[in-house]
Amino acid sequence: MKYPSSIQNLINHFSQLPTVGPKTAERYVFYLLRQSPEFLQKFAQGLAELKEKIVVCQNCLAIAESNPCAICSDNKRDKTKICVVADTRDMLAIENIKQYNGLYHVLGGVINMVEGIKPEQLNIQQLTDKIKQNNAKEIILALNPDLEGETTAMYLAKLLKPSGQDGIKITRLAKGLPMGADLEYADEITLINALKYRINL
Amino acid sequence: MKYPSSIQNLINHFSQLPTVGPKTAERYVFYLLRQSPEFLQKFAQGLAELKEKIVVCQNCLAIAESNPCAICSDNKRDKTKICVVADTRDMLAIENIKQYNGLYHVLGGVINMVEGIKPEQLNIQQLTDKIKQNNAKEIILALNPDLEGETTAMYLAKLLKPSGQDGIKITRLAKGLPMGADLEYADEITLINALKYRINL
The missing domain is CATH 1.10.8.420 (RecR Domain 1)
Structure with missing residues (x-):
């Protein structure tokens, strides 16, 4: 049946x-x-x-409505700041909080040993090119705080630091307790991070 | 954005x-x-x-490849047993255990006060017609053991019992512990049912 x-x-x-x-x-x-x-x-x-109408911005490699996308072609954006994200969704999440005025760079994934995704398959060459071109001052690694995201962040930090122009800053998003969290129910690693990265008041 | x-x-x-x-x-x-x-x-x-190629068996009201469906047109099936199910998926689940040799009747849903689904919207008239036509001896109410399923089963039992020909049997699927369950973690109602409907060995 x-x-x-x-x-x-x-x-x-x-x-x-x-x-x-x-x-x-x-x-x-x-x-x-x-x-x-x-x-x-x-x-x-x-x-x-779906795919017929999709355009990829050749500058930040995000899925967009035009090439270059609205962000890359906006002259008011700070071109010396580049926020590195895994995909367009993460870029939109950051864009939607309206707190960031720099550019983005979409990696197209993260390093994943299990799924066999190696650094060569990510848009890393374009990133290093753009850093030089824009004379970038800060690279924000906005990757997920999980095994793959951390691995990718480590890899990129190592790659970009020594090659970097003088004074290039590599940062990543803060780790700690999410808003509304309950200390009692927070997982160990989150609590360890919250304590480790505690802030002066 | x-x-x-x-x-x-x-x-x-x-x-x-x-x-x-x-x-x-x-x-x-x-x-x-x-x-x-x-x-x-x-x-x-x-x-x-999807919808173009779909046929509804006018006998059991299941979604099928032909009308009447393979089950309804099978002469080896016991026409005096009718298994009442909410939808075609449930019918297939029972059919796949290969233990049942009667006919089916698809209600097209269950009574649901929250979503406003009333008995009139279900295929109940066709069920009572079929019971008379086939001179049915047993009606198995194979509805989910949740609030809506129980309500519908109660409604049908009440409706079919008095109108019933002499000796019509209305049954429903057993309630108890599922295979592989852990007594310690079973929810209260399941445990109450398991005790209430305990079986002689």
């Missing part, structure tokens, strides 16, 4: 999405079965056209 | 799937951005064609 092939086929496609297993995919498909054909058509069209 | 419209549009579509929020939808879309255009085209085609 199996599903009709059109259902099974769509379940297989959804199953390939990250964190989606066959059961979740089934759930999605059965939800879609209850939607209007118009909704399905529009959803399908969005999928089919 | 926003995503290009083709990305935002697809994020909005994925966000409508059950349990998918904007962040998860974003993750899906960024995963898809790394896939080949062929994959996206096939995924899109599957979506667009």
Whole structure:
């Protein structure tokens, strides 16, 4: 006893999405079965056209609406500051807090030994080129505080420091307790970091 | 700062799937951005064609490859047993254990006061018709052991019992400890049920 092939086929496609297993995919498909054909058509069209309309900014390598993107072509931005992020999503997260006025550089991932992602596969050459070109003064490594992010940050710090022009500053985002956290329930490493990087008041 | 419209549009579509929020939808879309255009085209085609190729068996109301479905048109099936399920997925789950030889009836949901799903919206009339037509002897209510499933089971039991031909049996799936469960960690209601419905050895 199996599903009709059109259902099974769509379940297989959804199953390939990250964190989606066959059961979740089934759930999605059965939800879609209850939607209007118009909704399905529009959803399908969005999928089919996803890549056609996408532009990658050749300067910061972010997915954008134009090349160069709005940020890279903004003259009011401080070109001597470069914030290094893993992907466009992280860049948008930082951009949305409206506190940063420098440029970005999208690595296109992080070093990941398990998945076999090596430094050569990341946009590192473009980063070093840009640092020289812009005569950059600060590189902010805005990578996730997890194993892969830390490895990548270490690698980049080592790579950029010695080659660096005099006075180039390499920083990374602060680690500590997130707002609203409960000391009692904070994990050990977060608490260790919170204590280690404590701030003078 | 926003995503290009083709990305935002697809994020909005994925966000409508059950349990998918904007962040998860974003993750899906960024995963898809790394896939080949062929994959996206096939995924899109599957979506667009989902409903076109779907048939509903007019007998058991399940989604199937033909009408009547393979089960309803199988003469070796015991037509006096009807297993009532909420949807086609539950029917397949039971069918896959290969222990049941009767027919099915798909309700198309369960009574849900919160979401405003009333008995009139379920395929109950067709069920009572089929019971009379087949001169059914047993109705197995295979509904989830949650609030909505129990409510629906109660409603159906009450509806079918008095109207029933002499000797019609209304049963439901057993409640108790699932295989591999740990008594210590079982929730209270499961443990209460396990004790209440204990079996003679």
